[in-house]
Amino acid sequence: MFRYIALLLLLCTTAHASAIVDGLITNGNFEAGPKPNQLNGTVVMARNGIPSWEVSGFVEYIKSGQKQGDMMLPVPEGAFAIRLGNEASIKQCFPVEKGMYYAITFSAARTCAQDERLNVSVTPEWGVLPIQTMYSSSGWDSHAWAFKAKFDRVCLVIHNPGVEEDPACGPLIDSIAMRTLYPPRITNTNLLKNGDFEEGPYFLPETTSGVLIPPNIEDDHSPLPGWIVESLKAIKYIDSHHFSIPKGRRAVELVAGKESALGQVVRTIPGKTYTLAFSVGDAANKCVGLMTVEAYAARGIVRVPYVSKGTGGFKRAVLKFAAVSNRTRVVFLGSFYHMTTDGSLCGPVVDDVTLISTRTRPLHM
Numbered sequence: 191m192f193r194y195i196a197l198l199l200l201l202c203t204t205a206h207a208s209a210i211v212d213g214l215i216t217n218g219n220f221e222a223g224p225k226p227n228q229l230n231g232t233v234v235m236a237r238n239g240i241p242s243w244e245v246s247g248f249v250e251y252i253k254s255g256q257k258q259g260d261m262m263l264p265v266p267e268g269a270f271a272i273r274l275g276n277e278a279s280i281k282q283c284f285p286v287e288k289g290m291y292y293a294i295t296f297s298a299a300r301t302c303a304q305d306e307r308l309n310v311s312v313t314p315e316w317g318v319l320p321i322q323t324m325y326s327s328s329g330w331d332s333h334a335w336a337f338k339a340k341f342d343r344v345c346l347v348i349h350n351p352g353v354e355e356d357p358a359c360g361p362l363i364d365s366i367a368m369r370t371l372y373p374p375r376i377t378n379t380n381l382l383k384n385g386d387f388e389e390g391p392y393f394l395p396e397t398t399s400g401v402l403i404p405p406n407i408e409d410d411h412s413p414l415p416g417w418i419v420e421s422l423k424a425i426k427y428i429d430s431h432h433f434s435i436p437k438g439r440r441a442v443e444l445v446a447g448k449e450s451a452l453g454q455v456v457r458t459i460p461g462k463t464y465t466l467a468f469s470v471g472d473a474a475n476k477c478v479g480l481m482t483v484e485a486y487a488a489r490g491i492v493r494v495p496y497v498s499k500g501t502g503g504f505k506r507a508v509l510k511f512a513a514v515s516n517r518t519r520v521v522f523l524g525s526f527y528h529m530t531t532d533g534s535l536c537g538p539v540v541d542d543v544t545l546i547s548t549r550t551r552p553l554h555m
């Protein structure tokens with residue numbers, strides 16, 4: 191009897207917390223699929239054909255190893271994925287905690303050469319993520335997007351806004367996960383928020399290529415709290431489970447050279463001097479050669495060279511600058527493009543960033 195109650199309690203708590211626990215959302219990897227009579231070939235014919243999801247438009251259910259023409263369609267996790275045709279979408283609703291921030295992580299692969307994009311939304315927010323650039327050599331990349339819950343129950347929609355001639359063109363999608371974000375605050379030892387990058391989106395355990403933080407121009411909330419990715423390309427968020435990390439469990443890798451800048455705006459006092467300190471290293475991901483990280487703040491700039499053997503390691507660097515206004519933009523970017531020996535975009539790692547105001551020189555000097 192006692193055991194039965196304990197089990198019941200356990201079931202109740204897990205059921206209650208299920209949507210808020212970090213990890214895959216229900217059937218987020220599409221391993222539960224349509225019944226044979228809900229499929230015509232690979233096309234899902236019933237709106238509720240994929241358990242826990244609602245599909246709309248031309249949605250295909252893809253089995254690992256399936257071919258399209260001569261091309262093999264790999265699936266990054268488990269045995270199944272889906273493909274969204276022109277204007278097709280998938281939707282799932284789940285409970286969340288109103289007012290909290292959440293990051294969505296999912297894997298996507300483009301299938302045709304076109305400029306493919308995905309519109310990810312949770313009412314009333316949305317963001318269009320470009321998936322044209324392939325960062326990892328497998329063709330699959332994980333992408334992150336964040337939202338603030340405006341309601342107790344929300345619906346996630348992933349929509350392919352593309353209009354291609356071939357309806358079978360359109361991105362493949364797999365492994366949709368969610369993580370609660372706890373936006374970090376500045377402290378008296380660091381004027382930057384999330385300077386150690388420990389707070390960020392969920393890492394899909396089966397994917398070994400990190401999570402892309404997209405350029406955030408249209409997004410209200412960054413999946414990497416405190417930080418904004420400026421310019422055109424994404425930066426990569428990496429974890430100690432798969433990569434070498436200078437400090438803690440998470441860091442960023444600047445994978446798009448000068449095409450991608452990671453920035454944060456901080457409050458400063460004009461005339462006061464500040465010290466920006468950070469680590470530059472490599473992720474032990476076969477990314478070798480001379481790498482350079484550039485850091486900018488106010489009128490200060492530092493270029494930090496780092497020679498990577500691709501086996502991990504890092505060094506510390508410092509930029510001292512005088513603030514010229516109330517707000518100072520701190521920016522990091524990589525000077526060059528790099529590629530791993532297996533053909534993935536890669537670059538220097540930045541981690542453990544601190545900004546402190548330095549005691550100003552006494553006036554009598």
Ligand SMILES: *[C@@H]1O[C@H](CO)[C@@H](O)[C@H](O)[C@H]1NC(C)=O
Nearest residue numbers: 227228229230231232233235
């Ligand atoms: C299944 O698809 C084929 C073309 O691929 C089409 O001719 C046929 O009408 C479809 N069947 C149903 C039941 O929609």
Ligand SMILES: *[C@@H]1O[C@H](CO)[C@@H](O)[C@H](O)[C@H]1NC(C)=O
Nearest residue numbers: 309310311316317318347351
């Ligand atoms: C993205 O989807 C949202 C929600 O459906 C919609 O309001 C928004 O207009 C879409 N944006 C684009 C660029 O298609």
Ligand SMILES: *[C@@H]1O[C@H](CO)[C@@H](O)[C@H](O)[C@H]1NC(C)=O
Nearest residue numbers: 458459460513514515516517
């Ligand atoms: C800085 O802030 C103060 C007070 O908030 C304001 O008076 C001043 O104009 C601001 N200066 C700049 C350069 O923005």
